[in-house]
Amino acid sequence: MTTNETSRRPAPPAPSGGRVLLDAAGVYKSYGDKAVLKGVSVHVRQGEIVGLVGPNGAGKTTFLECVEGIRRPDSGTVTVSGLTREAGPAAYHLAFGAQLQESSLAERLRVGEALDLFAGFYDEPWDPADLLERIGLTAQRRVFYRRLSGGQKRRLTLALALLGRPPVLLLDEPTTGLDPHARLEMWGVLEQLTGSRTAVLLATHDLHEAQNRCHRVYVLDRGRIAAEGPVGELLGAAGLTTRVRLPDRPWTQEVLRRVPGWAASRVVAGTHYAYGGDGFAEKAVAGLRAYLDAPPRPGDPARDDVRLVLAALSTGPTDLEDLYLTRTGTPYERD
Ligand SMILES: Nc1ncnc2c1ncn2[C@@H]1O[C@H](COP(=O)(O)OP(=O)(O)OP(=O)(O)O)[C@@H](O)[C@H]1O
Numbered sequence: 001m002t003t004n005e006t007s008r009r010p011a012p013p014a015p016s017g018g019r020v021l022l023d024a025a026g027v028y029k030s031y032g033d034k035a036v037l038k039g040v041s042v043h044v045r046q047g048e049i050v051g052l053v054g055p056n057g058a059g060k061t062t063f064l065e066c067v068e069g070i071r072r073p074d075s076g077t078v079t080v081s082g083l084t085r086e087a088g089p090a091a092y093h094l095a096f097g098a099q100l101q102e103s104s105l106a107e108r109l110r111v112g113e114a115l116d117l118f119a120g121f122y123d124e125p126w127d128p129a130d131l132l133e134r135i136g137l138t139a140q141r142r143v144f145y146r147r148l149s150g151g152q153k154r155r156l157t158l159a160l161a162l163l164g165r166p167p168v169l170l171l172d173e174p175t176t177g178l179d180p181h182a183r184l185e186m187w188g189v190l191e192q193l194t195g196s197r198t199a200v201l202l203a204t205h206d207l208h209e210a211q212n213r214c215h216r217v218y219v220l221d222r223g224r225i226a227a228e229g230p231v232g233e234l235l236g237a238a239g240l241t242t243r244v245r246l247p248d249r250p251w252t253q254e255v256l257r258r259v260p261g262w263a264a265s266r267v268v269a270g271t272h273y274a275y276g277g278d279g280f281a282e283k284a285v286a287g288l289r290a291y292l293d294a295p296p297r298p299g300d301p302a303r304d305d306v307r308l309v310l311a312a313l314s315t316g317p318t319d320l321e322d323l324y325l326t327r328t329g330t331p332y333e334r335d
Contacts, residue, residue, distance in 0.1 A: 023077075025076055027076035027078065028073060030074055035223060037063055046198070049190070051218070052217070069092055082095075095167065097168070101203075118163050131162060158190075166198070169190075171202035219327050226328060227327050238264075242281045243275055243281075244276075245314045249301065252274075259287050261279060263280075285313065
């Protein structure tokens with residue numbers, strides 16, 4: 001009657017004991033009278049890949065731009081590799097490599113020329129030919145920038161961010177627009193190149209990547225950090241280890257919140273997602289079946305409707321998407 005969904009893939013173990021290479025504390029930023037960052041604190045250690053996730057407009061790019069020195073925070077401190085922007089642009093920009101959400105190069109610059117040009121900014125750059133090989137763009141070495149596909153452009157801008165062998169890497173949606181092969185290659189390159197040396201902070205909308213590839217995540221919502229930590233720990237601490245997915249009805253919220261272990265619900269496009277701790281799914285299904293077996297009482301949902309809901313119901317372990325749905329946006333509300 002009900003479907004059991006696939007199991008959760010564990011997040012990689014976090015490296016321990018690395019130095020904090022990126023330390024942002026209490027960052028506030030407004031555009032005019034619109035407060036976008038409201039006291040954001042984020043740190044990333046050497047060897048850590050940390051995800052920054054959150055809805056459109058949450059402030060992820062603004063935060064990265066504050067770290068990159070493109071924007072000046074109204075208050076708060078940002079230290080990258082022990083430096084603040086007061087060190088001056090030349091010194092500060094050597095402390096990190098950045099791939100912006102959108103960037104573009106001269107249209108008639110060839111891939112190889114771009115790498116040679118940017119390599120000139122650093123004392124000990126990555127060997128451009130080696131980097132091209134690792135990033136999978138050797139065949140495009142003589143191709144004009146304007147002739148590259150969107151995914152190839154993303155790879156090139158990642159290569160440019162890596163060129164100075166930076167201790168900190170800041171990436172704004174690095175895999176957006178990449179096909180599945182290119183995504184895997186990008187992650188392979190990142191994990192291989194960063195090793196235990198680099199601290200990586202990346203903003204992404206791909207929650208599965210954030211969960212499977214990042215040691216920790218920060219969930220940013222409307223300018224505030226709504227959750228922070230390794231995904232598995234966050235789900236356990238919030239009592240959100242089990243998900244029940246079913247069609248939403250006028251009665252579902254009332255019924256489910258009485259089930260022992262219920263922690264949260266969201267309704268998205270007519271589907272009700274209810275979350276709870278271990279064993280919640282079995283209790284929720286048993287609670288619904290009880291309506292079919294017991295004598296009907298006034299106010300109970302119609303049996304036929306309960307049958308339909310049970311037939312469409314599925315259960316499974318939660319993942320970052322569930323944490324995201326319960327920690328961002330507006331809480332459960334009936335229309
Ligand atoms: N230069 C600007 N001037 C005024 N408002 C801005 C500016 N840049 C961004 N904003 C606003 O600040 C808020 C946060 O934007 P930001 O781009 O940081 O969010 P985001 O989390 O990166 O979003 P997305 O996931 O859509 O990329 C949005 O409401 C946006 O409209």
